[in-house]
Amino acid sequence: MSVLGPSFASTVKSSRGLYRFVKPIADRYASLAGYRAHGLKYDDILIEETNTVQKALGRLSERESYDRAFRLRTASMCAIAHKELPKDKWVPVSEDTRYLKPFVVEIEAEQAERKQWDSATKA
Structure with missing residues (x-):
């Protein structure tokens, strides 16, 4: 638990009714955020300038680093072309x-x- 108290996410996950209400909205x-349409995962859009994220990127496996770089390059090309990837x-x-x-979290x-x-x- 953080200094500020329990997070909203843990509250939602612990309540089945609230989870069923919030989950479709979150999905x-x-x-609508559109990052998946450019071939990105959620963690690909994290702000990289923080020390914590920089250290976390350094701990990725070689394969995951390569996959991340490929996704970022693909998304850059989509942005340059002002197009989304094909649906598939x-x-x-x-x-x-x-x-x-x-x-x-570990860092x-x-x-x-x-x-x-x-x-x-x-002492």
Whole structure:
């Protein structure tokens, strides 16, 4: 749990009725965002300038780094041409996985632990 309290996402996931209400809205929002139509996954559009994301990108496997670079190049070409990919090339919802989030969470935990150890005093 964060300093601010439980997140809205965990509240929604724990309530079946609320989850059934919010899930279709979230899915519709993700499809309207349009990143899948350009061949991108959600983690491909994270802001890369943060130190945490930079470290997480460094922890990707060689294959996942290559796949990410390919998706970004494909999306750049779509942007230059002002076109979307053909429908059969869009990233399906089932493949839009959070491949970078586990690394980001791990790095944030390491940073919190480091901060805790750095602020420790001798007894």
